[in-house]
Amino acid sequence: MTPDSDPECIFCKIVGGQIPAAVIYKNDQVTAFRDINPQMPLHVLVVPNKHVANTEVLEPQHDALVGAVVRAARDIARQEGVAERGYRLVINTGRDALNTVPHLHMHMLAGRAMSWPPG
Ligand code: AMP
Numbered sequence: 001m002t003p004d005s006d007p008e009c010i011f012c013k014i015v016g017g018q019i020p021a022a023v024i025y026k027n028d029q030v031t032a033f034r035d036i037n038p039q040m041p042l043h044v045l046v047v048p049n050k051h052v053a054n055t056e057v058l059e060p061q062h063d064a065l066v067g068a069v070v071r072a073a074r075d076i077a078r079q080e081g082v083a084e085r086g087y088r089l090v091i092n093t094g095r096d097a098l099n100t101v102p103h104l105h106m107h108m109l110a111g112r113a114m115s116w117p118p119g
Pocket residue numbers: 010021033034035036037038045091092097098099100101102
Protein backbone atom coordinates (compact mmCIF):
# COMPACT_ATOMS: atom_id res chain seq x y z
CA MET A 1 0.00 0.00 0.00
CA THR A 2 1.34 3.41 -0.95
CA PRO A 3 0.29 6.39 1.19
CA ASP A 4 -2.47 8.61 -0.21
CA SER A 5 -0.35 11.74 0.10
CA ASP A 6 3.35 12.61 -0.28
CA PRO A 7 4.30 15.42 2.14
CA GLU A 8 6.99 16.64 -0.29
CA CYS A 9 4.66 16.82 -3.30
CA ILE A 10 3.44 20.22 -4.51
CA PHE A 11 0.22 18.86 -6.01
CA CYS A 12 -0.55 16.86 -2.85
CA LYS A 13 -0.18 20.16 -0.97
CA ILE A 14 -2.64 21.84 -3.37
CA VAL A 15 -5.11 18.95 -2.96
CA GLY A 16 -4.75 19.23 0.83
CA GLY A 17 -5.13 23.02 0.80
CA GLN A 18 -1.67 23.62 2.31
CA ILE A 19 -0.64 25.84 -0.59
CA PRO A 20 -2.98 28.06 -2.59
CA ALA A 21 -4.19 27.40 -6.12
CA ALA A 22 -7.09 28.51 -8.30
CA VAL A 23 -9.17 25.38 -7.73
CA ILE A 24 -12.13 25.25 -10.14
CA TYR A 25 -13.39 21.70 -9.56
CA LYS A 26 -13.22 19.18 -6.74
CA ASN A 27 -14.84 15.87 -5.88
CA ASP A 28 -13.87 12.94 -3.66
CA GLN A 29 -11.36 11.58 -6.21
CA VAL A 30 -10.19 14.53 -8.28
CA THR A 31 -9.06 18.17 -7.93
CA ALA A 32 -8.59 20.62 -10.81
CA PHE A 33 -6.88 24.00 -10.71
CA ARG A 34 -5.61 26.59 -13.18
CA ASP A 35 -2.04 26.10 -14.39
CA ILE A 36 0.22 28.77 -12.87
CA ASN A 37 1.94 29.23 -16.26
CA PRO A 38 -0.91 28.89 -18.78
CA GLN A 39 -0.02 27.86 -22.33
CA MET A 40 -3.53 28.39 -23.71
CA PRO A 41 -6.50 30.68 -22.95
CA LEU A 42 -7.82 27.83 -20.78
CA HIS A 43 -5.15 25.66 -19.12
CA VAL A 44 -6.31 23.49 -16.24
CA LEU A 45 -4.55 20.65 -14.43
CA VAL A 46 -6.73 17.74 -13.37
CA VAL A 47 -5.13 15.58 -10.68
CA PRO A 48 -6.10 12.55 -8.60
CA ASN A 49 -6.47 13.49 -4.92
CA LYS A 50 -4.37 10.44 -4.09
CA HIS A 51 -0.66 10.67 -4.87
CA VAL A 52 0.21 8.67 -7.99
CA ALA A 53 3.60 9.52 -9.53
CA ASN A 54 2.91 9.08 -13.24
CA THR A 55 1.48 6.71 -15.83
CA GLU A 56 4.43 4.33 -15.39
CA VAL A 57 3.19 3.20 -11.98
CA LEU A 58 -0.46 2.66 -12.94
CA GLU A 59 -2.00 -0.70 -11.97
CA PRO A 60 -5.50 -2.07 -12.55
CA GLN A 61 -6.42 -0.74 -9.10
CA HIS A 62 -6.01 2.80 -10.50
CA ASP A 63 -8.42 2.33 -13.40
CA ALA A 64 -11.39 3.95 -11.66
CA LEU A 65 -9.23 6.89 -10.59
CA VAL A 66 -7.92 7.48 -14.11
CA GLY A 67 -11.47 7.28 -15.44
CA ALA A 68 -12.55 9.83 -12.85
CA VAL A 69 -9.75 12.21 -13.98
CA VAL A 70 -10.85 11.98 -17.63
CA ARG A 71 -14.53 12.44 -16.81
CA ALA A 72 -13.72 15.40 -14.57
CA ALA A 73 -11.83 17.01 -17.48
CA ARG A 74 -14.92 16.49 -19.65
CA ASP A 75 -17.14 18.08 -16.97
CA ILE A 76 -14.74 21.03 -16.62
CA ALA A 77 -14.81 21.58 -20.40
CA ARG A 78 -18.60 21.90 -20.14
CA GLN A 79 -18.36 24.09 -17.03
CA GLU A 80 -15.85 26.41 -18.73
CA GLY A 81 -17.87 26.58 -21.96
CA VAL A 82 -15.34 24.95 -24.32
CA ALA A 83 -16.90 21.51 -24.80
CA GLU A 84 -18.52 22.35 -28.11
CA ARG A 85 -15.45 23.96 -29.73
CA GLY A 86 -13.11 21.34 -28.31
CA TYR A 87 -10.19 20.80 -26.02
CA ARG A 88 -7.00 18.78 -25.74
CA LEU A 89 -6.12 16.44 -22.86
CA VAL A 90 -2.40 15.76 -22.33
CA ILE A 91 -0.47 13.65 -19.84
CA ASN A 92 3.31 14.10 -19.92
CA THR A 93 5.51 11.26 -18.69
CA GLY A 94 9.29 11.35 -18.52
CA ARG A 95 12.09 13.50 -19.84
CA ASP A 96 11.25 13.64 -23.54
CA ALA A 97 7.73 14.83 -22.72
CA LEU A 98 9.08 17.48 -20.29
CA ASN A 99 7.24 16.09 -17.29
CA THR A 100 8.26 18.23 -14.30
CA VAL A 101 5.84 17.50 -11.44
CA PRO A 102 5.85 13.86 -10.23
CA HIS A 103 2.14 13.69 -9.35
CA LEU A 104 -0.04 12.40 -12.19
CA HIS A 105 -1.89 15.25 -13.87
CA MET A 106 -3.86 15.77 -17.03
CA HIS A 107 -3.52 19.11 -18.80
CA MET A 108 -6.77 20.43 -20.21
CA LEU A 109 -5.97 22.91 -22.97
CA ALA A 110 -8.62 24.92 -24.78
CA GLY A 111 -9.78 28.32 -25.97
CA ARG A 112 -8.21 28.59 -29.43
CA ALA A 113 -7.63 26.48 -32.53
CA MET A 114 -4.51 24.32 -32.09
CA SER A 115 -1.98 22.72 -34.39
CA TRP A 116 -0.92 19.09 -34.69
CA PRO A 117 1.54 17.52 -34.08
CA PRO A 118 2.61 19.25 -30.87
CA GLY A 119 6.21 20.47 -30.55
P1 AMP B 1 4.27 18.77 -16.56
O1 AMP B 1 5.34 19.37 -17.42
O2 AMP B 1 3.31 17.94 -17.34
O3 AMP B 1 4.86 18.04 -15.37
O4 AMP B 1 3.41 20.00 -16.05
C1 AMP B 1 3.52 20.58 -14.81
C2 AMP B 1 2.67 21.82 -14.83
O5 AMP B 1 2.42 22.24 -13.51
C3 AMP B 1 3.28 23.00 -15.58
O6 AMP B 1 2.40 23.38 -16.64
C4 AMP B 1 3.39 24.08 -14.49
O7 AMP B 1 3.13 25.38 -14.99
C5 AMP B 1 2.33 23.63 -13.50
N1 AMP B 1 2.53 24.04 -12.12
C6 AMP B 1 3.66 23.90 -11.37
N2 AMP B 1 3.45 24.38 -10.13
C7 AMP B 1 2.16 24.81 -10.08
C8 AMP B 1 1.35 25.42 -9.07
N3 AMP B 1 1.83 25.66 -7.83
N4 AMP B 1 0.08 25.77 -9.38
C9 AMP B 1 -0.40 25.53 -10.63
N5 AMP B 1 0.31 24.96 -11.62
C10 AMP B 1 1.57 24.61 -11.36
